[in-house]
Amino acid sequence: MTYPLHCSCRLTLPQHATYMEKIRSRLESFRATVELQNETEFRLSWTFGWLSISRCDDQITVEGGATDATGLARIKDLLATAFKLYAKIDEPQIIWTGDHAHDQELAPFRLMEVEKVSDLSARIKRVRLHGSDLNRFEEFGNMHVRLLLPCSSVPDPIWPVAGPDGLTDWPDPARKPVSRVYTVRAIDTDASWVDIDVVTHGDSGAGSAWALSAKPGDQVGMFGPLGRPINRNAQHYIIGADETGLPALARLLEILPETATGLACIEVATQADVQPIENRTKINVEWLFRRDAPAGTSLALADRLIAEPWRNDLDCFGWFAAEDVAARRLRTHWRQNLGLTRDQTLAAAYWRRGVTGLMAG
Ligand SMILES: Cc1cc2nc3c(=O)[nH]c(=O)nc-3n(C[C@H](O)[C@H](O)[C@H](O)COP(=O)(O)OP(=O)(O)OC[C@H]3O[C@@H](n4cnc5c(N)ncnc54)[C@H](O)[C@@H]3O)c2cc1C
Incomplete structure (x- = not known):
C-alpha cells in the first residue's frame, strides 16, 4: 500500500x-x-x-x-x-x-437535503436525505452520524468548517445548529442517499420536532461517521434494542454472518410499531411490547437479555442500545456479574429519560 x-x-x-x-x-x-x-x-x-x-x-x-x-x-x-x-x-x-494542512473543508461534514419522509410505523419516521460524496459513511465500519438540525431559535444555521487541528470549528457560535445522534439505517452511495429512522416523541426534542415537520427540500447537516465497529465475526449474539437502537439492530441482522446464532430482542410500544426486518442470520428475533408503560420506564428488555444464557462454549458477543437505566443494568450484569470484557460486549445508552441531547454512554 x-x-x-x-x-x-x-x-x-x-x-x-x-x-x-x-x-x-x-x-x-x-x-x-x-x-x-x-x-x-x-x-x-x-x-x-x-x-x-x-x-x-x-x-x-x-x-x-x-x-x-x-x-x-x-x-x-x-x-x-x-x-x-x-x-x-x-x-x-x-x-x-x-498535506491539506490549511483546508477549511470539514471532511466528515455534508450538507444534505430531505428527499422524502415516510411513516415507517406508529412512532417512527423514515427520512431520506440526499447529498454528495457519501462513501465515507459506509467506508469506516461505523453506523452512526450526527445530524445538525435547524431549530426554532436557529432556523438558518452557519455550518461548521475545519479548524487547525482538523476538528470542527464553528464560524458563528450563535448560529450553531442543534446536534443529535442517529443511525444510518440504509445507504446507497451510488444514488447518494441515506435513510434515517427517527423516533418521534412529540415536539419537546429538537430531533423529534424536526422529523415531525421535515419536508422535501429542507436542509440539514450530517457529520460522521461516528461510533465503533462491532465484532462481526462472533458465532453467537445476544442483542437487544428499543426503538432508538432498532435501526442499528436491523442493520446488524443484515450484515452479520449467515451462520450466526443467538437472540435479538426488540422493545416497542405495541404491535403497530413492529416493522419488517431482513434477517439473513440464524438469530431469533423476538418483539417485546411495553404497552401502556412510557418509553424508557420498563426494564423487561434488559431482563430478557440477562435471562438469556451466555454461551461460553462459543465466541459470543453482546450488544444493546436503549434508554440509559436499562443499558446500565445490562452492562453491570455483563461486565460485573459475568466478568465479560469490552471486546465481548457493548451496552450503550442511546437516550436518557428527562435529559436533552444525550450523546452516548
Ligand atoms: C449512537 C446513537 C445512535 C442513535 N440512533 C438513533 C436512531 O437511529 N433513531 C432514533 O430515533 N434515535 C437514535 N438515537 C437516540 C437519539 O439520539 C435520542 O433519542 C435523542 O435524545 C433524540 O433527540 P430529541 O431532540 O428528539 O430529544 P431530546 O431533546 O434529546 O430530549 C427531549 C426529551 O425527550 C426525551 N426523549 C429523547 N429520546 C426519546 C425517545 N426515543 N423516546 C421518548 N422520549 C425521548 C428525553 O429524555 C428528554 O426528556 C441514537 C443515539 C445514539 C447515541
Whole structure:
C-alpha cells in the first residue's frame, strides 16, 4: 500500500504518562493493525492510512500518512479526537502541517437535503436525505452520524468548517445548529442517499420536532461517521434494542454472518410499531411490547437479555442500545456479574429519560 499524503504535528505533553495508554487503546479499537509498539513509540495502520506517535521526554511527535484526502482527514480526526478526550489535562494545541494542512473543508461534514419522509410505523419516521460524496459513511465500519438540525431559535444555521487541528470549528457560535445522534439505517452511495429512522416523541426534542415537520427540500447537516465497529465475526449474539437502537439492530441482522446464532430482542410500544426486518442470520428475533408503560420506564428488555444464557462454549458477543437505566443494568450484569470484557460486549445508552441531547454512554 502506498500513502502519498502526509501529516504531522508536534506537542509538548508533560503528563503523557497518565493518559497515553488510553489514547493508544482507543486508536487501536478502531480496527487498527499494530505495526510497532515499544516504550517510546507506536505505529498503527488501517487500509486508508497509518499514524505513529513517538516520544522524547515530554515532546511528542505525531506522523501520519494516507492513500487519499478522505483517509488523511480520518487519520487527523481519529488522532485529534483521542487527544481531545484523554489529554485535556495538558491542553494540547494540535496544529497540523503537511498535506491539506490549511483546508477549511470539514471532511466528515455534508450538507444534505430531505428527499422524502415516510411513516415507517406508529412512532417512527423514515427520512431520506440526499447529498454528495457519501462513501465515507459506509467506508469506516461505523453506523452512526450526527445530524445538525435547524431549530426554532436557529432556523438558518452557519455550518461548521475545519479548524487547525482538523476538528470542527464553528464560524458563528450563535448560529450553531442543534446536534443529535442517529443511525444510518440504509445507504446507497451510488444514488447518494441515506435513510434515517427517527423516533418521534412529540415536539419537546429538537430531533423529534424536526422529523415531525421535515419536508422535501429542507436542509440539514450530517457529520460522521461516528461510533465503533462491532465484532462481526462472533458465532453467537445476544442483542437487544428499543426503538432508538432498532435501526442499528436491523442493520446488524443484515450484515452479520449467515451462520450466526443467538437472540435479538426488540422493545416497542405495541404491535403497530413492529416493522419488517431482513434477517439473513440464524438469530431469533423476538418483539417485546411495553404497552401502556412510557418509553424508557420498563426494564423487561434488559431482563430478557440477562435471562438469556451466555454461551461460553462459543465466541459470543453482546450488544444493546436503549434508554440509559436499562443499558446500565445490562452492562453491570455483563461486565460485573459475568466478568465479560469490552471486546465481548457493548451496552450503550442511546437516550436518557428527562435529559436533552444525550450523546452516548
Ligand atoms: C449512537 C446513537 C445512535 C442513535 N440512533 C438513533 C436512531 O437511529 N433513531 C432514533 O430515533 N434515535 C437514535 N438515537 C437516540 C437519539 O439520539 C435520542 O433519542 C435523542 O435524545 C433524540 O433527540 P430529541 O431532540 O428528539 O430529544 P431530546 O431533546 O434529546 O430530549 C427531549 C426529551 O425527550 C426525551 N426523549 C429523547 N429520546 C426519546 C425517545 N426515543 N423516546 C421518548 N422520549 C425521548 C428525553 O429524555 C428528554 O426528556 C441514537 C443515539 C445514539 C447515541
